[in-house]
Amino acid sequence: MGWLGKLVGGTLGFAIGGPLGAILGAAFGHGFDKRDEAYLSGRGGRPGGYRRIETQDDARHMTFFVAAFSMLAKLTKVDGRISEAEIRTIEEIMEKDLRLNTESRKIAIQIFRTAVQSPETFESFAIQFADAFRHQRQILELMADILFRVAASDGGVSSDEERLIRSAVRIFGLSAGFYEQIRSRYMKKDKNEYEVLGLDPSATDEEVKKQYRKLVREYHPDTIASKGLPEEFTELAEEKFRTIQEAYESIKKSRGMT
Template sequence: MGWMGKLVGGTIGFAIGGPLGAIFGAAFGHAFDSGAELDEKSGRQRLSTNEQHQLTFFVAAFSMLAKLVQTDGKVSPEEIDSIEGFMERDLRLTPQSRNVAVNIFRTALNAPGTFDDFAHQFHNRFHNQPQMQEVMIDILLRVAVSDGSMTTSEENLILSAVKIFNFSQVRYEQLKSQYVQTADKAYAVLGCHPDDSDDQVKRCYRQRVQEYHPDKIAAKGLPDEFTRFAQDKFREIQDAWDQIKAARGIK
């Protein structure tokens, strides 16, 4: 059934805790069990470890996005359109998942928790899974530039997440350049440089393919609702490799 089905079906036997747990509880009326043993008669279903990861990622993503679009003190119609577009185009959420995402997003807009609070809790959950951290930063970048440009205040928040995650500044710049039209975009997708040797480019390509295979990162806790995003990233890696192979004459 997954965490989404258990949530919509009634109650679940797991509370995230911390600032993200406060968002989740406020959004869904504390319709979960935070403590003791669950029995068959209670009707509550305890989440598996992977479902807990998925729930945390989902709540963190839309909570952090809420604070991102709110960083200038107001939320414009264009920013709301960018979030809705992300849900529709990039994630292709089902109506059920979309309602949950919107509920979390709206709750986080008015919540006292800060972007950094959410980022710290996300890092605590995924500190040993760099692919998950990279997916989150990629999501933040994609939404930030979706209205045509990224403001200084938006990038400062994203850089705060980069620091909290202990994420590579070099890799951040590569991710950022994927959303800017440059001749080196294909190399940025693979995480390498135009002056790297063919062998080094091949190694980067193989590493990215291994890291971003949708099945592999799903097993690490990426929610099913974000599978489309992972699939798009995987295709971007393949397209970048094809472009570089053609330019370099690599067989």
């Protein structure tokens, strides 16, 4: 994740602006004003170590990374305290899902801590994230999944946490049906294979096969990688992909499908 190295070195500057740019500024002690914004948009110049972002991929990677940990910060703090279970789950996401190295984890933690104290709102982060990925529904769904996963990690989802997640789903432009599907998955102790596939148990064998093929196309790691996210983030898609495959195989076995 080369852009993280540039960020640590102070050479990437503020490439995204808005509430997420404010988090970066506060987290790493860089000043950000209209002159910086003009410089980064190509409307002006500014001496002293900054340079414009090099690629659109860098901007997307940074937006995903900063938005994810900023939204998680606001989500975990909304009910008054950040639980040990929530911290462990976020650490697990950093280590096992995103496979961040030690330096990258330090950056994620710094962003998280800054966002916890920031006057910016959860909704402002969600709006900027949705704007960046408005044509990439799978990524929006993955982010919603992460939010529910962390909120449910301490044994339940509080009404305030659910309010924020519902708000994110709405801002992301995802359906009420998707929200109920993901809510059901995390609010129940036992995951239902049909819920994983977004189906009712009354679905026909052909409907099960059709839905499975659709989800495989959408969540195949190669499909997610083609959206412009760095390799580390495709780990999230791979986990989702494995869950889909396991659910389908379980249904096939129980039904005797070929």
